[in-house]
Amino acid sequence: MPYEMIALLMFSTMMLMLLTGQRVFGAIGAVAAASALLLWGDAGGADIPFSAAMKLMKWYPLLTLPMFIFMGYVLSESRIADDLYKMFHVWMGPINGGLAIGTIALMVLISAMNGLSVAGMAIGATIALPELLRRGYDKKMVTGVIQAGSSLGILVPPSVVLVLYAMIARQPVGQLWLAGIFPGLMMAALFVIYIAVRCRISPNLGPALKEDARRDVTLAEKLRLLRAGLLPLGIFASMMVPFVIGWTSLVESSAIGALTAFLAAIIKRRMTRQVFETSLRQTLGISCMFMWIILAALGFGAVFDGLGAVKAIENLFTEQLGLSPWLILILMQLSFLVMGTFLDDTAMLVIVAPLYVPLVDALGFDLIWYGVLYTITTQIAYMTPPFGYNLFLMRAMAPPEITLRDIYGSIIPFVMVMILALVLVMAIPEIALWLPDYVYKK
Structure with a gap:
């Protein structure tokens, strides 16, 4: 299959998952991981999400x-x-x-x-x-x-x-x-x-x-x-x-x-204790959400670069x-x-x-x-x-x-x-x- 068709299939699959109500990071990350495994197998495909995670942590x-x-x-x-x-x-x-x-x-x-x-x-x-x-x-x-x-x-x-x-x-x-x-x-x-x-x-x-x-x-x-x-x-x-x-x-x-x-x-x-606890909970929730999204986006971008x-x-x-x-x-x-x-x-x-x-x-x-x-x-x-x-x-x-x-x-x-x-x-x-x-x- 031509790489252009693979890219189009990735986008259409991701949009379909989003329209069904899936979480953003889940839809993007799932498409990226599945595409990497199908294109490069267990050895090469598994490196992409790991590399994205390391970029994020560093x-x-x-x-x-x-x-x-x-x-x-x-x-x-x-x-x-x-x-x-x-x-x-x-x-x-x-x-x-x-x-x-x-x-x-x-x-x-x-x-x-x-x-x-x-x-x-x-x-x-x-x-x-x-x-x-x-x-x-x-x-x-x-x-x-x-x-x-x-x-x-x-x-x-x-x-x-x-x-x-x-x-x-x-x-x-x-x-x-x-x-x-x-x-x-x-x-x-x-x-x-x-x-x-x-x-x-x-x-x-x-x-x-x-x-x-x-x-x-x-x-x-x-x-x-x-x-x-x-x-x-x-x-x-x-x-x-x-x-x-x-x-x-x-x-x-x-x-x-x-x-x-x-x-x-x-x-x-x-x-107050309530103000402190609410601030911490909201900070943790939003920070984790953005980190998951960045991780999924990095994996998706790596697949695109490879294609x-x-x-x-x-x-x-x-x-x-x-x-x-x-x-x-x-x-x-x-x-x-x-x-x-x-x-x-x-x-x-x-x-x-x-x-x-x-x-x-x-x-x-x-x-x-x-x-x-x-x-x-x-x-x-x-x-x-x-x-x-x-x-x-x-x-x-x-x-x-x-x-x-x-x-x-x-x-x-x-x-x-x-x-x-x-x-x-x-x-x-x-x-x-x-x-x-x-x-x-x-």
Whole structure:
């Protein structure tokens, strides 16, 4: 059987297993192991999963994964993140759309503490959403704000998705995180501009706090909330500044972040036994899940390398079909949008990474830059009907008065903004690449 047909059979089998509800790592790992044994027998085939496991165990930056997840859950479970929203509520409330703008800022900081979009969604839906609705904000506006803001969690460092991409693409995690900072901040700024302009044109979408509500908050209370709200930002700075300057390695910075968050929870007397136990359990569960997925993806990629399928597909696109590298890249991004209607970001990456990452490299594109493109495209796919991941998370967490139709309608303008951000990063790669180039050359 030709190798191209074997590769197609592997993909179709894996997709069939996923559609039947199998776990992502189980489907990918089973196809990889079965293909290796059938192609190379017991001797050669058994070496592939073993080699993948050894690569995983030897990858030192993987230690950052449990550290950052633990830091995020400590800050979330100890309610330190709640102080952030109270601060934005007081300081941003007097302007039209101010609370929605503050919610975007909250999501950026939550992303910088956790690295997972689901954490921002949970905090936004439980803390920000009820308050915004109570203050008379339009339900479509605030639903879109929370969904769009929470998606920043997979782009702003410490992004767990970029850690996974780094392992599969064999790229430095530190460079990928630095590459995600400015595109993430740029996207957040575009969200803020849209909210400010929209609420300026239609003030009823995001009314300002009433005069009597503003008078009830004294200057001393404002300053107290400012200090409490800046604590998470200080924790993020304590780990990222030494890393950017070059004083610490990435793993050391992650340990600083986890320890600083733990000590902050103790000092504020919020580190109870329940908070500690929940944080540890969640950290262990998510870390193990990602390790299994990375292991399966490495095995699958090794089989693909052995088949030479990537070279065959490259020849198909560039020589037989005559497509330009940029057209191939755009088609790849469109395929992510299609897959995002029924798969999450992790599944999308591990399914196509063995094919796309070597192809992107062969076409002459920068893999650090492509990691940012992939992540932004995944953010868009998260919010694309009919089965966008964030859409159903919001439906599960939102109050009954917010319908699925409201949720679908709320994300359209924010998806347009995210597409604009994607186009900007594609057209101007320096948006993503200048900071890692500056730090690592220095």
